[in-house]
Amino acid sequence: MPDLDIKALLFDVFGTCVDLRAGLKRAIEAVARSHDVTIDAYAFAGAWRDEYQPAVEQVRAGKRPFVALEHLNRESLDTVLPRFGLDALSEDERRELNFAWRRLDPWPGAVAGLTRLKRRFIIAPHSNGNLAMLVGMAKFGGLPWDCILGAEIAQSYKPNPASYRGAVAMLGLAPGEVMMVAGHNGDLRAAQAQGLRTGFIVRPLERRPNASPEFEPTGAWDVVAKDFHELADRLGA
Amino acid sequence: MPDLDIKALLFDVFGTCVDLRAGLKRAIEAVARSHDVTIDAYAFAGAWRDEYQPAVEQVRAGKRPFVALEHLNRESLDTVLPRFGLDALSEDERRELNFAWRRLDPWPGAVAGLTRLKRRFIIAPHSNGNLAMLVGMAKFGGLPWDCILGAEIAQSYKPNPASYRGAVAMLGLAPGEVMMVAGHNGDLRAAQAQGLRTGFIVRPLERRPNASPEFEPTGAWDVVAKDFHELADRLGA
Numbered sequence: 001m002p003d004l005d006i007k008a009l010l011f012d013v014f015g016t017c018v019d020l021r022a023g024l025k026r027a028i029e030a031v032a033r034s035h036d037v038t039i040d041a042y043a044f045a046g047a048w049r050d051e052y053q054p055a056v057e058q059v060r061a062g063k064r065p066f067v068a069l070e071h072l073n074r075e076s077l078d079t080v081l082p083r084f085g086l087d088a089l090s091e092d093e094r095r096e097l098n099f100a101w102r103r104l105d106p107w108p109g110a111v112a113g114l115t116r117l118k119r120r121f122i123i124a125p126h127s128n129g130n131l132a133m134l135v136g137m138a139k140f141g142g143l144p145w146d147c148i149l150g151a152e153i154a155q156s157y158k159p160n161p162a163s164y165r166g167a168v169a170m171l172g173l174a175p176g177e178v179m180m181v182a183g184h185n186g187d188l189r190a191a192q193a194q195g196l197r198t199g200f201i202v203r204p205l206e207r208r209p210n211a212s213p214e215f216e217p218t219g220a221w222d223v224v225a226k227d228f229h230e231l232a233d234r235l236g237a
Numbered sequence: 238m239p240d241l242d243i244k245a246l247l248f249d250v251f252g253t254c255v256d257l258r259a260g261l262k263r264a265i266e267a268v269a270r271s272h273d274v275t276i277d278a279y280a281f282a283g284a285w286r287d288e289y290q291p292a293v294e295q296v297r298a299g300k301r302p303f304v305a306l307e308h309l310n311r312e313s314l315d316t317v318l319p320r321f322g323l324d325a326l327s328e329d330e331r332r333e334l335n336f337a338w339r340r341l342d343p344w345p346g347a348v349a350g351l352t353r354l355k356r357r358f359i360i361a362p363h364s365n366g367n368l369a370m371l372v373g374m375a376k377f378g379g380l381p382w383d384c385i386l387g388a389e390i391a392q393s394y395k396p397n398p399a400s401y402r403g404a405v406a407m408l409g410l411a412p413g414e415v416m417m418v419a420g421h422n423g424d425l426r427a428a429q430a431q432g433l434r435t436g437f438i439v440r441p442l443e444r445r446p447n448a449s450p451e452f453e454p455t456g457a458w459d460v461v462a463k464d465f466h467e468l469a470d471r472l473g474a
Contacts, residue, residue: 070409122372132409135359135384147372148384152407170389172307172369 004179004222006197006235008171009117010126010149012158012182013134016201017114017125017143018104021045027100031093032086039084047083051076056128060157068130068152074098101129102136107203111142113228120237124149126167126180128157159190168196181231185218192219199223199231241416241459243434243472245408246354247363247386249395249419250371253438254351254362254380255341258282264337268330269323276321284320288313293365297394305367305389311335338366339373344440348379350465357474361386363404363417365394396427405433418468422455429456436460436468 014020024045032039055072058064077098081089089097117123123146125134130152138145151157154166168175175195182188183203192198200217202224217224225231251257261282269276292309295301314335318326326334354360360383362371367389375382388394391403405412412432419425420440429435437454439461454461462468 131384131407138383147368170368
């Protein structure tokens with residue numbers, strides 16, 4: 001990588017660092033069991049997750065002021081629960097279930113790869129998750145971040161340009177000194193448009209049965225790697 | 238501590254976690270030597286540091302919009318240099334010298350104490366330093382923060398109330414679940430007024446020859462400890 005002068009790596013989190021659907025599925029199964037309700041927990045996780053983009057889009061489009069993702073997720077949860085016969089969940093149970101987003105398992109090898117990258121670079125999540133969510137997730141899974149960035153710090157959701165510009169400004173770096181790392185082309189396209197370097201991580205497990213080709217690299221990314229260890233190899237870390 | 242239900246510890250940094258004057262002195266000596274200028278480096282460090290509160294006060298009082306501490310420090314540096322015969326420093330040298338605030342040594346035992354506290358609590362700096370400065374300092378000294386908070390994240394300098402409220406809100410916690418840890422009474426007084434718990438660390442080395450009694454605990458703090466290990470003992474970490 002002779003042309004790269006990277007000082008910091010920003011990571012997408014959901015799907016790139018952690019397995020979102022498996023973690024949500026586990027939490028939902030436990031709640032459903034305690035209520036003697038039989039549900040398709042994967043379908044529930046998918047339905048909850050599918051509310052995410054429309055909810056965030058309301059903020060991105062300026063139709064409502066910035067609110068933290070956990071607040072949006074909680075609204076979505078309240079929408080989805082009745083569809084699966086789980087209307088009876090108490091306020092405390094809903095609050096706890098919403099915290100499932102803080103208890104997601106890192107992909108195998110992710111922590112070791114990040115630990116290696118941290119020796120050479122500043123590493124930070126740049127996620128649409130809010131700070132408290134990302135700190136909780138880091139404590140749960142051992143993700144060794146140097147600091148927490150993301151939509152809440154920038155007060156702008158990805159892939160809005162202000163989100164990437166805000167994170168880069170907070171680091172006091174030039175955009176070309178920062179690499180966005182993600183398993184989704186859209187995130188990297190938006191980062192690249194703001195002058196950031198790009199690293200695509202292929203996460204086939206993230207792929208859904210009817211998924212678009214979103215999980216194959218389709219852009220001119222600076223690095224394409226199968227995991228964080230290969231990314232470290234490619235960046236000389 | 239049967240009455241405390243602490244989930245996160247916020248740390249003052251300059252003087253509480255790191256030795257500010259020794260680090261500045263070292264950097265200034267190196268620059269002066271390279272210019273064949275003999276200066277009292279401790280006096281320079283003191284003069285530079287003494288510009289800090291008046292500069293921050295301009296922002297706290299609303300006389301200028303929020304700007305990052307490194308920006309204020311750079312203005313102060315440009316003011317102080319001529320007084321010590323160092324007008325000749327280049328732009329690059331001034332920029333580098335300003336980064337001395339990122340290269341401050343943790344007090345002995347601070348990293349080990351924080352590492353211990355991190356196992357049980359969220360630990361974060363809540364400093365008037367900006368995020369890039371605090372990340373650089375953490376990388377330099379090995380400070381194992383879970384996330385970086387502080388004036389820049391809250392867009393308000395300590396001891397303004399909005400600074401503490403902003404940090405607590407970002408953590409998604411109640412004020413009583415958060416303890417401010419500092420070696421200065423003023424910081425704790427302001428935090429206590431916002432409902433935070435307080436931990437005073439006695440840092441006698443921080444004391445200057447003509448110092449006020451600021452470095453002795455003078456308030457009704459929840460914990461008074463001689464270092465982070467004693468704090469960990471007292472908090473059951």
